[in-house]
Amino acid sequence: MQTLNQSLQEKANQMLKLIKSSFYNEKETKQALADFILNEEILSMNKECARFEASFAAKQGRKHAVYVSNGSVADFLLVQSLMNQGVFKKGDKIGFSALTWPTNVMPLIQLGLIPVAIDCELDTLNVSPQKLSEYISDLKGLFLTNVLGFSDDISGIRALCEQYGVVLIEDNCESLGSKVGDTLLGNFSLAATFSFFVGHHMSTIEGGMIVTDDDELHEYLVMGRAHGWDRNLSPDAQQRLRSGAKVDDFYAKYTFYDIASNFRPTEINGFIGNTQMPYWDEIVGKRADNFRKYSEAMSANQDFYQYDLSHMEIVSNFSMPIICKTPELATLYRQRFADAGVEIRPVIAGNMTKQPFYQKYVDDREARPNSDLVHANGFYFGNNPELTDEEIALLCGLLGK
Ligand SMILES: Cc1ncc(COP(=O)(O)O)c(C=O)c1O
Structure with a gap:
């Protein structure tokens, strides 16, 4: 069986990439x-x-x-x-x-x-x-x-x-x-x-x-x-x-x-x-629309932690974070996205206090359990304004149980 690293590597050239273009238009x-x-x-x-x-x-x-x-x-x-x-x-x-x-x-x-x-x-x-x-x-x-x-x-x-x-x-x-x-x-x-x-x-x-x-x-x-x-x-x-x-x-x-x-x-x-x-309004609007579709797809799946952003009028992001309930589920969904040729990555850079540069210069070993969990169980894929309906449908499909 292929490892996640191998399948990521092999699919690198045919991927639905995190960054689709250098500029809008x-x-x-x-x-x-x-x-x-x-x-x-x-x-x-x-x-x-x-x-x-x-x-x-x-x-x-x-x-x-x-x-x-x-x-x-x-x-x-x-x-x-x-x-x-x-x-x-x-x-x-x-x-x-x-x-x-x-x-x-x-x-x-x-x-x-x-x-x-x-x-x-x-x-x-x-x-x-x-x-x-x-x-x-x-x-x-x-x-x-x-x-x-x-x-x-x-x-x-x-x-x-x-x-x-x-x-x-x-x-x-x-x-x-x-x-x-x-x-x-x-x-x-x-x-x-x-x-x-x-x-x-x-x-x-x-x-x-x-x-x-x-x-x-x-x-x-x-x-x-x-x-x-x-x-x-x-x-x-x-x-x-x-x-x-x-x-x-x-x-x-x-x-x-x-x-x-x-x-x-x-x-x-x-x-x-x-x-x-x-293009500001168009870019923000399309990302917000995509976010709504992703959210709807993920809300039906209890393998993921759900977001509560009801206080927000507009959510416009450039990538969609998914936090799985267990590390095993994270492995499963990361593999599923990689197999479908979708580029994914860790959620930003995880808990900063665990990064080598931070440990070198700051004496702080206090726990930040939620940021650790996001790093351990999370991944994100792209949300950009030039995704096609087909691509959005593929991504939403991958969020199903
Ligand atoms: C929260 C945050 N701050 C700062 C930066 C740095 O921006 P730049 O890549 O333009 O240096 C980034 C980059 O992605 C970021 O996510």
Whole structure:
């Protein structure tokens, strides 16, 4: 009998892949991109990036959006900027979702903060107010991940953070377009990050965004994205900084005000972002429709843990997590999907505290049983807007008992 690894390997070339295309409407987008490159003189960050930021901020309903080179850097820059601003200080304890992506928590370690992993609920895969309440009195901040288009009671989480003076920020890299009530995920906090890596809701090949309504944080983000200089700030902000530091015009362009790096995107990414923005509703809507069909199919099968997302107006994810009740069932369903030529993978990266990098740098052996169970018994397959009816039917069929 073939092992799971062998059948995964053999089917790799004929698979229903997790990532179906580089962009939505790929052919037209690539043609437009080729024309743009041929005709555009400036390809470093310029007006296309600025236009993408403005339309993203407007669509998300936030005052500011800062475009960067990827979602990981968006996470890093947000934390760095909060430290530059004095909101977080070295040694502060910052909560995060145990079930997340490594570059969500790595910046906390890199920047001398103390990460505190919070377990998820099995019916939402997200941190709940109940789980948060076990840790909240120790925390200065919470970097909450909205996992795979889902959320728990995020209004309750926000209320708890307000009550305890905990600064809430969201990693929304997996949840563009999902809504609780009439509020988009990414709008429950001081600031939120997004990823535009291929396969995420909207792709700019690589790319990330940080949104906020806070003018001061926005200035720190803009400086932190590019060397710590003031060149991308408003004339008023430049004037304020230059007179504060007593810098004359000769030195102004080469004065560096805070800790930074170079996290800029290119005009190529900005241009792609502008081609994809008009598809936002279509992309989110189709993923939400697919999610509804997957949910209906899985709800008839008691081999899986069921989700309770009734509080969510829109659930739009880029892949569908399935958590089996036992490890044996997980083996059975993973094999079934692999045999049908459907690419699957673990659910994000499991319990972060079990990852080698975390164990190397953080002394934390506390149990997070639900995140462990998601890792041990889970898998996910793709949800993208260009799946055919036939493909959706195949995937729903595989979810049957
Ligand atoms: C929750 C979360 N945060 C951050 C990232 C990093 O985004 P990027 O791949 O654009 O670096 C990801 C990537 O998938 C993610 O899932």
